[in-house]
Amino acid sequence: MEEGRALAQVKPTNIEKMPIRMLRNAENDILKNINSLVDSLAAHSLNIRNSKGNEKDQIQRQIDQTDKEIDELVYKLYGITEEEKKIIEA
Numbered sequence: 001m002e003e004g005r006a007l008a009q010v011k012p013t014n015i016e017k018m019p020i021r022m023l024r025n026a027e028n029d030i031l032k033n034i035n036s037l038v039d040s041l042a043a044h045s046l047n048i049r050n051s052k053g054n055e056k057d058q059i060q061r062q063i064d065q066t067d068k069e070i071d072e073l074v075y076k077l078y079g080i081t082e083e084e085k086k087i088i089e090a
Helices: 012-016 025-049 053-078 082-089
Strands: none
Touching (some): 025 053
């Protein structure tokens, strides 16, 4: 990132270091599940704005659960171990 700039510039060398990988055909189901959960998370996030009391609490629990499910699928996709999960979530 360059100092004094309003927008950060990402250099190709930094992008090349990111752990982005191509999916194998067998992993497409995981990606579909993640996409579905993200859609659900977005819907819950919109619904919670207009909610109060118990309904708001219930939607927040759904958001938290959906977030955890997404995390687990991403961990599975990248082959993250239990020990690595502890570091990530600390």
